[in-house]
Structure formats: structure tokens, C-alpha cells
Amino acid sequence: MERLNFQVIEKKWQEKFKSLKLYNNSPDSKKFYCLEMFPYPSGKIHMGHVRNYTIGDVIARYKFLNNYNVLHPMGWDAFGLPAENAAKSNKENPKDWTKKNIEVMKKQLQQLGLSIDWDLEIATCDKNYYKHQQELFIDFYNNGLVSRKETYVNWDPVEKTVLANEQVIDGRGWRSNAVVERKKLSQWFFNITKFSNNLLSDLEKLGGWPEKVKLMQKNWIGKSFGCEIKFELSSETSKINIFTTRPDTIFGATFIALSVDHPLSKKFINSNEFQEFKNECNKTGTTEESLANAEKIGFDTKLFAKHPFIKEKKIPIFFANFVLMDYGNGAIFGCPAHDQRDFDFAKKYNLEVIKVVSDKQEEELKEAYTGDGVIINSEFLNNLNVENAKEKIIEEIEKRGIGKRKTLFRLKDWGISRQRYWGCPIPIIYLEDGSIVPVDKSELPIELPEDINLNSPGNPLEYHPTWKNTIQRSTGKKATRETDTLDTFVDSSWYFLRFCSPNFKQKPFDEKKINYWMPVDQYIGGIEHAILHLLYSRFFTKALKDCNKEFKISEPFQNLFTQGMVCHETYKDQNGNWLYPEEIEKEGLNKAKKKSDKSSVVVGPPESMSKSKKNTIDPEIMVKQYGADAVRWFMLSDSPPEKDVQWSDIGVSSANKFLQKIWNLNYLVANRKVKKPNNQDEKDIIQGVNSFLNKIDLSINNFRFNVCIANFYEMYNFFRKYLDTNVSEKILKDNLTKIMKLMIPFTPHLAYECLELLDCKSINKWPEIDKKNLKEEIKMAVQINGKTRDILTIKKDLVENEINSIIQNSSKAKKFLENKKVVKTIFVKNKIINYII
RNA sequence: GCCCUCGUGGUGAAAUUGGUAGACACAAAGGACUUAAAAUCCUUGCCCUUUUGGGAGUGCCAGUUCGAGUCUGGCCGAGGGCACCA
Numbered sequence: 035m036e037r038l039n040f041q042v043i044e045k046k047w048q049e050k051f052k053s054l055k056l057y058n059n060s061p062d063s064k065k066f067y068c069l070e071m072f073p074y075p076s077g078k079i080h081m082g083h084v085r086n087y088t089i090g091d092v093i094a095r096y097k098f099l100n101n102y103n104v105l106h107p108m109g110w111d112a113f114g115l116p117a118e119n120a121a122k123s124n125k126e127n128p129k130d131w132t133k134k135n136i137e138v139m140k141k142q143l144q145q146l147g148l149s150i151d152w153d154l155e156i157a158t159c160d161k162n163y164y165k166h167q168q169e170l171f172i173d174f175y176n177n178g179l180v181s182r183k184e185t186y187v188n189w190d191p192v193e194k195t196v197l198a199n200e201q202v203i204d205g206r207g208w209r210s211n212a213v214v215e216r217k218k219l220s221q222w223f224f225n226i227t228k229f230s231n232n233l234l235s236d237l238e239k240l241g242g243w244p245e246k247v248k249l250m251q252k253n254w255i256g257k258s259f260g261c262e263i264k265f266e267l268s269s270e271t272s273k274i275n276i277f278t279t280r281p282d283t284i285f286g287a288t289f290i291a292l293s294v295d296h297p298l299s300k301k302f303i304n305s306n307e308f309q310e311f312k313n314e315c316n317k318t319g320t321t322e323e324s325l326a327n328a329e330k331i332g333f334d335t336k337l338f339a340k341h342p343f344i345k346e347k348k349i350p351i352f353f354a355n356f357v358l359m360d361y362g363n364g365a366i367f368g369c370p371a372h373d374q375r376d377f378d379f380a381k382k383y384n385l386e387v388i389k390v391v392s393d394k395q396e397e398e399l400k401e402a403y404t405g406d407g408v409i410i411n412s413e414f415l416n417n418l419n420v421e422n423a424k425e426k427i428i429e430e431i432e433k434r435g436i437g438k439r440k441t442l443f444r445l446k447d448w449g450i451s452r453q454r455y456w457g458c459p460i461p462i463i464y465l466e467d468g469s470i471v472p473v474d475k476s477e478l479p480i481e482l483p484e485d486i487n488l489n490s491p492g493n494p495l496e497y498h499p500t501w502k503n504t505i506q507r508s509t510g511k512k513a514t515r516e517t518d519t520l521d522t523f524v525d526s527s528w529y530f531l532r533f534c535s536p537n538f539k540q541k542p543f544d545e546k547k548i549n550y551w552m553p554v555d556q557y558i559g560g561i562e563h564a565i566l567h568l569l570y571s572r573f574f575t576k577a578l579k580d581c582n583k584e585f586k587i588s589e590p591f592q593n594l595f596t597q598g599m600v601c602h603e604t605y606k607d608q609n610g611n612w613l614y615p616e617e618i619e620k621e622g623l624n625k626a627k628k629k630s631d632k633s634s635v636v637v638g639p640p641e642s643m644s645k646s647k648k649n650t651i652d653p654e655i656m657v658k659q660y661g662a663d664a665v666r667w668f669m670l671s672d673s674p675p676e677k678d679v680q681w682s683d684i685g686v687s688s689a690n691k692f693l694q695k696i697w698n699l700n701y702l703v704a705n706r707k708v709k710k711p712n713n714q715d716e717k718d719i720i721q722g723v724n725s726f727l728n729k730i731d732l733s734i735n736n737f738r739f740n741v742c743i744a745n746f747y748e749m750y751n752f753f754r755k756y757l758d759t760n761v762s763e764k765i766l767k768d769n770l771t772k773i774m775k776l777m778i779p780f781t782p783h784l785a786y787e788c789l790e791l792l793d794c795k796s797i798n799k800w801p802e803i804d805k806k807n808l809k810e811e812i813k814m815a816v817q818i819n820g821k822t823r824d825i826l827t828i829k830k831d832l833v834e835n836e837i838n839s840i841i842q843n844s845s846k847a848k849k850f851l852e853n854k855k856v857v858k859t860i861f862v863k864n865k866i867i868n869y870i871i
Numbered sequence: 872g873c874c875c876u877c878g879u880g881g882u883g884a885a886a887u888u889g890g891u892a893g894a895c896a897c898a899a900a901g902g903a904c905u906u907a908a909a910a911u912c913c914u915u916g917c918c919c920u921u922u923u924g925g926g927a928g929u930g931c932c933a934g935u936u937c938g939a940g941u942c943u944g945g946c947c948g949a950g951g952g953c954a955c956c957a
Contacts, residue, residue: 035911249875250952258956278957291957330955356955366957374872375955444956564952671896672883680883684897691910692896732887741885744895751895815891820938822891860937866890870937 036701037694040661040783044147047783054149056094056104066102067551068094069530071559071567072109075135075157076116079142081600081643081669081681082560084653088666089597089675089739090558091148095779096734098149099800105551107533108143108150110136112159113457113522115193121456122488128456129484132159142654147662147782154536158525159456163532165479166542167524168461172472173581174224181223182470187449189217194493195453196221216316222460222518223447226573230255230443233572242593244676247564254565256444261428262363263437265290265339268348274298274339277362277442281431282423283369285412286390288380290339291332291354293364298335299353308333308353315355330379331355342436343413354379362442370402377402391420448570450521453493455486457519463504464514474507480515493517526567527574530554530590545584557591564596595737598678600669602649604638612648640680651681663781664690670739670780693784696750696777700788702757703770712760719756723749723769725809727801730776743780749773767792772801816847817868823847834861841867 070090073083094106110132117128124131136157143150156163174180187196192210196219207214226233234255237248260279267274274290292298294312302308311333332352341347349367356375357366370380370387377399380387392410393403409415414430415423431437451460459480461473473480483501486494495501495517502514528542534551535544559567568591575590605613607628618626618635626635643650656665668689673679726749733742753773756766771794777785778797789797809830814837816824824846828837841847851869858870 246875246951253874253953256953256956260957276957280957354955356957358956361956368957373957375957442956444953561951674884677884682883682897685883688897729887738885740883741895744885747895813891817890817938820936825891858937860890862890865887866938868890868937 035694036698038697038784038787040663040690040693041658043787044145044662044783047786048144048147050786051147051149051782052144052152055151056098056106056149058098058101058103060101063101063103065105065551066094066097066556067105067530067554068097068556069105069107069533069554069558071557071563072111072526072529073139074111074114074116075132075139077135077138079139079653081651081653083143084146084665085597085600085669085675085679086558086560087143087146087148088669089595089737090556091146091666091782092670092734092739092779093556093558095149095782096800099775099778099798101799105154105533106150107154107156107536108148108152109154109156109529109533109536110139110158111522111526111529112136112157113164113519113525115195115454115456117456118454118488127484128488129159132157145654145657145662146666149782154533156529156532156536158458158522158529161479161481163529164458164525166532167458167520167528168473168478168480169475170528170542170578171461171520171524172475174577175472177577177581179225179228179577179580181225181447182220183223183447184218184220185449186216187219187221189215189219191215196449196451219451221449221451222462222516223449224524224573224577226448226570227443227445229573229576230257230445232576233445233569236572236576236589239589240591240594243591244594244596247561247568247594247596250564251569254445254569258442258444259439260442261431261437261439263342263367263431265342265349265367267351268338268340270337272298274351274365275363275437276365276367277440278367280369280372280424281427282409282412282415282418282420283372283390284343284367284427285415286369286371286388287341287349287367288370288386288388289368289376289383290349290351291357291366291368291376291379292335292351293357293359294333294353294355295359296353296357296364298351302335311353330375330382332379332383334383342431342434350385352379352383360446361444371399372402372404374402374404390415448521448523448573450524451518452521453496453517454519455482455488455494457522458525459495460516460518460520462516463506464516465506466512471506477507495519523566523570527570528578530557530571531578545582549584549586552587553590553592556593556595558595558597560599561596568594595676597675598673599642600681601640601642601678602651602681603640604647604649606636606638608633612646614648615651640678642678643681656686660686660690661693661783663693663784667693667743667781671743672740674740675737692747692750693781697784697788699750699754699757700770700774700791703766704791706757706763706766708763709760711762711765715756715759715761716765719753719761719765719769721807721809722752723772724804724807726752727772727776727803728805728808731803734779739780746773746777746780775799775801812864814864815866816841817866818847818850819870820868823850830864833863834859834867837861837867 068090070086073079094104098104112132117132120126120131121128158164171180189196190207190210190212192212193207206212234252234257237251240248258279260277261281262275262277263281263284265274265276274292276290294315299308314331332354335351335353337351338348339351341349357364368376368379369390370377370385371389372391377387387399388411389399390410390412391403391407393405393407406420409418409420409423415427418426428439432439459482461478461480462470463473464470483498486498488494490497502517504513504515505511506513531543531548531552534547538544571590575587578585579588602615605615605618605626607613613628613635617629619629620626624637626637627633628635641647641649653665664686668686669679671689672685726745729745730742733739733745753770771789771792774785774788774792775797786797811827812830814826814828815822816826826840828840851871854871856869856871860868
């Protein structure tokens with residue numbers, strides 16, 4: 035068998051891919067913006083990147099071959115904490131560390147043979163990038179989209195920085211895993227909540243997004259309908275404003291619960307008991323166990339509120355640990371009969387339980403009834419159902435002027451301040467008179483200083499001897515700079531716009547280019563960004579449209595694909611230490627030995643590759659050993675791309691074997707002597723290949739790359755049979771050329787090498803599918819009473835009578851029909867015939 | 872607790888959306904070629920039958936249908952999202 039030295043040909047073709055551009059500028063070309071989520075330059079690429087970028091490359095090359103004008107850029111999400119951490123431990127500047135990683139990873143990506151236009155490369159830590167980000171910040175500021183709030187923040191005591199809510203997982207920092215503390219700080223916010231409604235309703239426009247992702251965003255935005263109701267206190271003049279989604283249960287209200295941060299708490303500032311209670315509440319709150327067990331506790335204020343609809347009725351007021359200050363008004367009314375939480379609370383403090391929605395049961399409630407039903411015990415609401423009662427009571431509340439209809443969102447404004455060095459400086463200055471203003475745009479970029487000390491705790495910008503001190507350009511007044519930097523999610527919220535004109539100097543982007551290339555036609559990345567990155571990018575796009583009349587885009591990503599993770603089994607030695615795959619030797623399915631001392635190893639189930647579990651495989655080593663094409667091929671072959679895939683050395687090695695067979699096939703065809711043509715064989719091969727083209731085209735369009743690859747195997751098995759038949763050299767070559775063109779998106783090096791060997795002249799054009807020349811024969815099932823008794827291989831489009839006579843003459847099913855009366859026949863053309871006897 | 876998704880051979884998975892279940896591949900067993908190995912190729916794959924055949928079968932239980940992996944209801948199991956959101 036003829037073998038191919040993939041290292042040689044991959045090098046050869048990568049030279050050509052270096053300056054590869056997928057631009058088709060012919061008048062009938064449509065644009066296609068193919069984007070994969072850009073990587074954080076952490077050191078080396080990992081298998082997740084290989085999968086992500088291979089999928090993107092297939093799409094980009096496929097679209098290009100189909101005459102699209104394709105934008106396929108790549109860049110670096112280059113600001114972030116790891117650079118600072120690495121700098122601390124290696125005594126290296128974060129900038130140099132990042133730059134070095136970018137060089138390594140770029141080379142690795144090039145070794146995969148990706149079709150990227152590297153002339154568009156950007157790095158978010160480059161001042162030419164963050165300069166424009168600072169401009170955008172100022173634009174947002176001037177358009178009322180930035181605010182400064184003093185709030186409690188999630189303080190990570192290990193990282194010494196503020197975390198976004200989304201970066202807190204089960205009460206712990208997402209990176210450090212340290213228990214997060216509450217701390218009050220002045221912070222910058224993007225007013226993402228101004229767009230709550232828009233972000234929610236526009237989800238409907240995103241037909242090309244996975245339903246799952248849209249649902250997650252919907253839940254995150256969390257819209258709820260209800261109303262506010264004012265409760266008068268019986269002893270005071272002040273009022274308590276509550277929010278409820280169940281105003282229909284107002285007649286079942288038996289207590290009011292307030293957050294410990296509610297304004298009314300000021301009355302209790304000197305009460306030791308209250309302070310104790312407040313401390314108790316703060317203790318629970320963030321740790322995982324406390325949330326799980328979450329006992330409801332309250333503090334009786336001994337105050338009462340007047341029921342707004344029942345004269346004389348007084349309702350006790352409590353502070354309670356389960357009421358949050360930052361949702362609604364930090365106050366609720368409790369209706370124990372129809373809310374489980376209120377029910378638990380009422381049982382604990384012996385409060386009244388009044389049923390106002392009938393559950394059709396006589397006995398006392400054992401738990402809250404939250405279903406629909408007929409309203410009872412509620413005066414003018416009686417006999418209505420829940421939905422109608424809600425409407426009626428809101429009308430009544432508004433009529434009496436004691437409250438109003440209201441819609442609430444869970445989504446909170448986006449805190450963007452970070453007390454870190456390696457990020458985009460916030461272009462704000464503080465004047466001596468206390469005013470806070472953005473810097474003049476002419477001063478941008480506000481550059482990060484490079485002479486910093488990373489080994490002192492806290493933010494190096496704060497402690498830099500001079501950086502902070504500046505003057506306001508327009509007035510010459512003394513000022514100090516904001517020392518916080520922007521959350522790195524800001525960097526990735528508009529990079530897809532910068533790619534459209536990465537070298538544009540005057541502005542963040544050239545609107546003409548944006549309005550041509552945007553929106554991204556296909557965005558590809560990990561599901562872990564389902565909420566944060568995608569929601570922030572959507573917000574940015576909408577905010578920009580508000581700030582800039584020439585900007586016409588309202589949603590950034592037309593189609594979204596979220597690929598699954600790459601998994602590998604894990605290994606632990608006898609002492610429970612993780613081992614790398616190269617440290618062990620497998621001895622069967624679930625047995626392994628440590629190479630060094632032959633001790634036995636515990637083989638764990640496949641889990642997503644991570645450095646901490648040491649179950650990683652280095653893509654670069656695999657590429658060296660099996661070739662980039664084989665690695666790409668395997669990545670796509672084993673599982674549907676949206677599902678997790680398990681890495682297997684055997685899998686990649688057999689991918690390599692198959693590609694060698696493909697090469698051998700090309701070699702044989704290229705060197706084959708002319709044979710006498712046989713019409714039937716030639717017709718068969720033309721129809722067969724044409725049918726495969728059709729199948730593969732369909733599978734690519736549906737992102738079913740694993741099916742696609744199965745089709746290639748089938749096609750190979752089909753095609754090689756014709757090598758020894760009477761098919762002319764030309765027919766064989768023409769058809770193999772078509773097949774190799776189909777392989778370009780998957781294994782570009784091999785495909786181009788083979789096309790060169792076959793002397794193909796039009797390599798950058800997808801083969802046309804001749805729909806009239808698809809397979810003429812089909813397989814049809816013959817069933818008796820729903821049981822398949824025979825499978826006929828027959829001509830397409832035969833009618834029932836013709837089928838009947840074939841069966842009567844020769845089918846295996848014939849004997850089941852002898853001497854039987856057919857009651858009914860179900861006939862589906864080209865699929866099935868079913869006789870009921 | 873609430874919400875969502877998914878259960879198909881020893882394994883990864885296909886199944887034109889209600890019409891041949893297990894394509895394609897991996898692994899395994901047997902065989903061919905070879906002095907031998909590697910490579911390559913072929914066969915097998917649950918139950919009964921020597922074969923021809925026949926039967927069961929897509930997590931479990933029902934239902935709709937001529938026909939269900941696919942639709943409906945209930946149960947069991949796995950994974951993911953949210954977290955006291957009023």
C-alpha cells in the first residue's frame with residue numbers, strides 16, 4: 035500500500051494556508067461571517083480548542099467553496115488574572131508572558147491547518163484595542179449607560195478582588211474556590227437592566243440558537259408580572275411598599291416580612307437583639323450547606339400593618355432572612371396558605387393560615403397549595419380563578435391608589451470594576467472638588483504602566499508611585515485616575531465588531547464594514563458561555579445601536595452552535611494522586627499499571643479534560659504523531675458535535691489509517707491503466723457518488739459531522755470496488771475528484787494533495803450535485819401485519835400494482851400471503867407495503 | 872425545591888422526522904495471506920434451530936396507530952441550569 039508522509043504535505047500546505055483568504059468577491063457571492071470564540075492565551079492550546087476550531091474551519095471552508103465571501107478571523111482574549119498570577123510566580127511581566135503564549139498558540143493553531151485570515155488578528159491587551167474600548171466606555175457614559183453605585187460586592191479574599199454574581203458559584207469564587215465575603219464598595223456598572231425587556235423579547239428572533247441557551251438566558255433575565263401594594267403601619271406614618279406576583283392572595287395575607295437591610299431597620303439600630311439577628315442572617319447566606327438547609331428565621335418588630343382591604347385587620351411585621359433587599363422592595367406580604375416559604379415561616383411563628391384558593395380538600399393544609407383554583411374568603415374576588423382574580427385585584431388596587439401594576443426582572447446591572455492590574459483601565463478621573471468625570475477622548479489610550487510591583491497585595495495601579503496622578507486636559511486641574519480596571523467580559527463583548535475593521539484608527543470600528551459583515555452568521559463556542567458572554571455581547575450590540583445612529587445591528591450572533599467537551603478517563607495511583615495518561619500503561623478495559631513501578635492504577639470514568647485531574651492530551655503531540663488531518667478527522671467522527679466526545683488514542687490512530695487508505699486510493703486511481711468502459715458500471719458509480727455528495731452536503735448543513743464522516747467511510751467502501759471493474763479512467767478520476775473536494779473542509783492538507791495528484795484544475799469549487807442523477811434503485815420493505823417479511827431492491831417510484839406483481843412472483847413474503855385474504859393494504863411509495871390479513 | 876435535556880448492542884453512535892432498528896466506526900472472537908509478526912482482507916455478533924428459517928428486542932409500564940426508537944400519559948435512572956426572586 036502506498037503511504038503518505040503527512041508531516042511533509044502538512045508543512046507544504048500550511049505554507050499556503052498562512053496567507054489563506056476565504057474571500058469570494060464575485061457579484062453573486064453572499065457574505066458569511068464565521069466566528070469561533072477566541073481563546074485566552076494561557077500557554078498552549080488544548081483539545082477543547084481543537085474541537086471548537088475544527089468545527090469552525092469546516093463551516094468556513096465549506097461556505098467558501100460554496101461561493102460565499104467568508105470572514106474567518108482569530109484573536110486573543112488576552113487580559114485576565116492568570117497573567118498576573120503567572121507573573122507573580124515567574125517574576126515575568128504579564129505583557130511578556132501573554133505575548134509569549136500568543137506566539138506559541140498561534141503556531142499551534144497554524145499546525146491544525148485552519149483557514150484563518152491572520153491579517154485580522156487582534157489581542158485585547160493591545161493598546162490599539164483597549165483604546166477603543168475606553169472610547170466605547172465614554173460613549174456609554176455619555177449616553178447614561180454607565181452608573182456608579184455603592185453596593186455590597188462579592189469580595190474574594192484570596193484574589194483580593196470583586197467578583198460578578200456569575201463568578202460566584204455556590205458562595206465561592208469561581209477560580210479561587212474561597213468563601214466569598216460581602217463588602218461595600220463604590221463600583222462602576224453598565225446599566226444592562228435598561229435593556230431587560232429587549233434582551234428578553236429579542237430572544238425570539240434568534241431562531242438559530244439552541245433552545246437550551248435561550249431558555250437559560252430567559253431564566254436569568256427572570257421577568258415576573260405582579261404589582262406593588264402599599265401597606266400603612268398602624269402606629270406610624272411611614273408605609274411599607276411590597277411587590278407580589280400573587281396579589282390574588284391578598285386576603286390570605288397574615289404577616290409582612292422585611293429584609294434586614296430594609297429602611298425600617300433604622301428604627302432598630304440600637305436594639306442589641308436586632309443586631310444579633312442581623313448577624314445571624316449574614317452568617318447564613320453564602321455557604322453551600324446553609325443555603326441547602328436554609329431555615330427560615332424571623333425577628334418580630336412588634337409593629338403592625340393595616341390590611342389594605344380588611345378594616346380593623348392588623349398584620350404583624352417581621353424581619354426575615356429569606357427576604358432579599360436587592361429584589362423588589364425588600365419587603366413581601368406572607369400568604370402561608372399558598373406559598374411554601376411563607377407556610378414554613380408561619381408554622382414556626384404560629385401565624386394564621388387562611389386559605390383563599392380552594393384546593394377542593396376539606397382538611398387542613400399540610401403544605402402550601404400553589405395551584406390554580408377558585409378564590410374563596412376574599413370578598414369581591416370570590417368565585418374567580420387565580421388569573422382573573424389577579425386582574426381584578428390589580429385594577430382595584432390602582433383604583434384605590436394604594437399600589438400599581440409592575441413588572442420585575444431578576445437581571446441586575448453589570449458590575450464592571452475590578453481591583454486588578456491586567457485589564458483595561460477605566461477612563462475616569464477624580465477631581466479635587468470631588469467631581470468624577472471621564473477623561474477627554476483625545477487623551478486615549480490610558481495606558482497601563484509597565485513598571486509595577488505585583489508582589490504587594492491589592493491593586494498595583496493603586497500603589498504605583500505616579501500613574502494615578504494626572505491633570506484634566508481641558509482645565510488643567512489636578513486629578514487622580516480611576517485605578518480599577520474593566521471586567522474582562524467587557525473585552526469580549528465587542529471583539530467580533532473589531533474583527534470587521536481591526537486596523538481602523540479613528541474609531542472602534544468602521545460602520546460600513548460592520549453593516550456589511552455583521553451579524554456573525556455562525557458563532558461557535560462552549561456552552562459555559564451560555565449566559566455571561568453571550569448576554570453581555572447582546573447588551574453591547576443594543577447599547578451601541580442606542581449610541582450610534584449609523585450602527586444598524588440589534589443582535590450580534592445570528593446562529594449559535596455550542597459544542598460539547600472533550601473527555602478522557604482519569605487515573606489515580608494507590609495514594610490517590612492523579613496521573614497523566616503517559617504515566618500509565620493500560621492492561622485491558624479498566625485496568626492499568628503505573629509505568630515507573632508497575633503498581634496498579636485506579637481507572638476513573640471519562641471526565642472533561644482538566645489540568646487538575648491530569649487527564650489531558652496535548653494536541654501538539656497528537657498532531658506530530660498522527661497528523662493534523664487525522665486529529666481533526668477523529669475530533670469530528672466519534673460523537674455529534676454538540677455532545678461530549680471521549681478522546682481515544684485508538685480512535686485517532688484509526689483515523690490516520692483511514693486517511694492513508696484514501697491516499698492509497700488516490701494513488702491507485704491516478705496510476706490506473708485505462709479499462710474498457712462498461713455502461714452499467716459507469717452509471718452505477720456516477721449515481722452512487724452523486725448520492726453521497728447529496729448526503730454529505732446535507733449533513734454538513736445540519737452540523738452532523740459524525741454522520742458525514744460515516745458517509746465518507748461508506749463512500750470509500752463503495753468506490754474502491756470499482757477499481758477492478760470496467761470503468762474508464764476518466765469516470766473514475768472525475769468522481770474521485772468530487773469526493774476529494776468534499777474532504778477539503780475536514781482534511782484540507784490531504785484533500786489538496788490528492789487533488790493535485792489528480793490534476794484538478796478548479797480546486798476551490800464545491801462539486802455540483804446532479805439531482806437527476808441520484809440512485810435509481812431503492813430498498814423497500816414488505817410487511818405482513820406490520821412484520822417485515824422481505825426487503826425488495828427495486829426501481830424508484832414503482833406504483834402499488836407493480837409492487838404487487840413483483841411480490842406475487844418472487845418475494846419471500848409470497849408464502850405468507852398464500853391462501854390468505856388481504857383485508858387492507860397500506861402502500862407508501864418507495865418505503866413500505868403492508869398487507870393486513 | 873423549581874426548570875430543562877437525555878436514556879438504542881461490549882463501546883461511540885446512525886435511523887430521510889411515524890415506515891427495513893443498530894448505518895459507519897471502535898473493541899472482541901474466528902478465518903485468509905505470511906516461516907512468523909506487523910500490515911491488509913473476509914466472516915461472526917441476543918434467543919431457538921444443523922441449515923433453511925423463526926422469535927424477542929430501542930430504560931420500565933400502559934395508550935394511540937396497519938405500523939412507535941420517534942407521538943401521548945405515568946414511573947425509574949442519568950446529566951445540566953437556577954437558588955430563599957416574593
